[in-house]
Amino acid sequence: MEGTQTNMKLVAALQEALAENRVTTNQTLLAQHSSDESYHTPHLPDIVVFPESADEVSATVKLAKTYDVPVVPYGYGSSLEANVIPQQGGIVIDFANMNEILEVRENDFLVKVQPGVTRSQLEKELKKYGLFFTVDPGADATLGGMAATNASGTTSVKYGIMRDNVRDLEVVLADGSIIHTGSMAAKSSSGYNLNGLFVGSEGTLGCFTELTLKVIGIPEHIMAARAEFHSVDDAVDAVIAIMQAGIPIARVELVDEEAIKQMNEYSETDYHEAPTLFLELHGNEAGLKNDVDFMEEIVSDMNCRQIEFETDTAGRNKLWEARHNAAYAFIHNHPGRKQMVTDVCVPISELAGAVKDARIAISESGLAGGIVGHVGDGNYHILLMLDPENPDDIARANQLNERIVSYALERGGTCTGEHGVGTGKQKYQEREHGEARHVMRKIKQALDPDDMLNPGKIIE
């Protein structure tokens, strides 16, 4: 942003277009919008705005264009690859005031929400209708943010990722025009698939102002389980065997020994400190029993040392809360440290080798860390703790990340399964996408010729 005077003029124009108290340059608020939940270096925006409608977002984008400043959409700030850090300053659009659940169309299994609605807020509302939204990334992110990074998580092995569950987006483009990317139809072959293109575009192609999401009925019966193994290898082999047996598993999460240890300390659980699978099955009563019996047989063949089932809601909730808190447990138990989370996804046949290599990589880094992962998709994370002030720590962490990503890319995998590119995964884009990067760049140039929307992210 060039000069204070331009900034003051832009602030005044934004206040005119929105409302005085929803445009701020307050230092505390700027600082709150300077970072995400990762180890990446924060950067202050110049202005934060809190629009209340698509028209206000459009007005903001148009003013940003007039004043030639970047625009960065912001949900809850739970991104992990600097996706929402305004690295070139400019205007952060915080969707906190656009947090209404607009319509539940229960007969169509659809819900329309504003982008600032959080996952837990939506879950609470849908429960009234016997419905649930399947994507569960762990963090209580906003739906707009989840769509922007194409989030997924524990249930994606059965129900798919954000991209599979977005039917329509209302999007404000770089020129301020407002489009819809889809419809309420369950499928379509009309026009180019803009839904899928905008999901995962991390604010670089437009700002989402409304989302139409697919929801499903809460399963008739749910069974959760915790299976302890002697080794990570055995646990991963069990996952592959369960998948190959065609058991329609709804969740299958790996938590290694070190992560269980941190989890026990933080969540006051007393799980045996061993590589563990957290599992869940959904279905009708008879089918579920059949699946559970089959699964028990398979894990016992794979040297499972113990399997415990949780059928009641309280037990299940406790189990999944502990799993979701794994990352926070590491952070809580390592005060002053920041967390780097790797996020590769490999073809399932490469998973056992990848996790074994990851364990060696952690040891060799000399840093504290554990492995958790949505292993049914071949997606796993290393939770690595580092001192952000210590260049040596950062170098070791980067080296580990590099190794993990290389391992995945050499085997047909991806550098990011669910956290997105931001700036953290930019250096791997050429290796992963090759010539296809030029196509991505052309699309960015066509839709945002002034490179105004979250500049410097995904596309360099």
Next chain:
Amino acid sequence: MEGTQTNMKLVAALQEALAENRVTTNQTLLAQHSSDESYHTPHLPDIVVFPESADEVSATVKLAKTYDVPVVPYGYGSSLEANVIPQQGGIVIDFANMNEILEVRENDFLVKVQPGVTRSQLEKELKKYGLFFTVDPGADATLGGMAATNASGTTSVKYGIMRDNVRDLEVVLADGSIIHTGSMAAKSSSGYNLNGLFVGSEGTLGCFTELTLKVIGIPEHIMAARAEFHSVDDAVDAVIAIMQAGIPIARVELVDEEAIKQMNEYSETDYHEAPTLFLELHGNEAGLKNDVDFMEEIVSDMNCRQIEFETDTAGRNKLWEARHNAAYAFIHNHPGRKQMVTDVCVPISELAGAVKDARIAISESGLAGGIVGHVGDGNYHILLMLDPENPDDIARANQLNERIVSYALERGGTCTGEHGVGTGKQKYQEREHGEARHVMRKIKQALDPDDMLNPGKIIE
């Protein structure tokens, strides 16, 4: 194409790049590549080529650029909206010689195929591994063609559409460069989602030369059923009730009275001439029994007059063959006529009204026609028979199509659920997509600036 001499030079250059016998201007072959399976007016290409590798496709596209002629990729010619008709002449690339199944990665639930592989060819090969590819559009189309139109069909209610089942495409772009749109990972948040963009692009953004597809294990148990109803309304209400009960139905097809009549005549079945649902459930034995009992209860509440189950493979095959032949039955029983197939998809809550209106529209058109549909997705087709030489017939058919599409678009639906835009659905693009058309046009211009790839399709 300007002048015979240019054409001869281009033919010679193509023969040099490919092989003499795989570049043709033979009139019979040109005629064979001038039409699809629809009522749309044929148009001759100037040249047909049969490449055997991505490099040969790239060479063809580069020569087309040099000589400034269009390129139209061609699979089996089973499209229904003129998607493959070379309306501006030029080169048709027929993928008949690129029909190899390259790799079955059974542990990864992936298969790599060339674009000319047909659905039945793939099914036969996968059966050896206990696997199946879920997308079943009815026609024995090529996988390349199915990806190009984002085909779906009877099983999409459970397993998704082509877009959901393509992991990676090798694509030759307008400049002859070769890219990959995805990877072998089950999910990714890396870069823009080119997979989804190219699927459904109908050859307007590039030519597919290899596809990596998701496959699944053949279900442990399969149960098919035929349920007869007193009215189409009752049948549709039953579908909605089954969906709302959370029964994970794998197929649910509506066939109306008129279509059953044609089917009986053609397939030598003796089904009662009544609105009928063809259903299928997949699962383990106990779960399936539970689902079947529940479903039987629901359809009986919905005035089902009779339900018959088929558990053995022969019975199931007969049932689905009859269903798949519904469109051909109309064609066979109306010699000299052509078929127009409508293809809208509506939110499920609008389905009963839409089908009722469709029945009235057929009556009012005065043309012979029936209704079939993938009603679990809200997608249904009118199979309408017309005399292509009779302008009055064509006017009536167009009027009916217009009415059906308007009905769907006014209710948040789409003008094409699975057949694509081609030229047939172009006039509805503005109404369906509004401002978003400009985004589609910008993408087309960015990736095919000379408008060389299947020009005149999707984007005007």
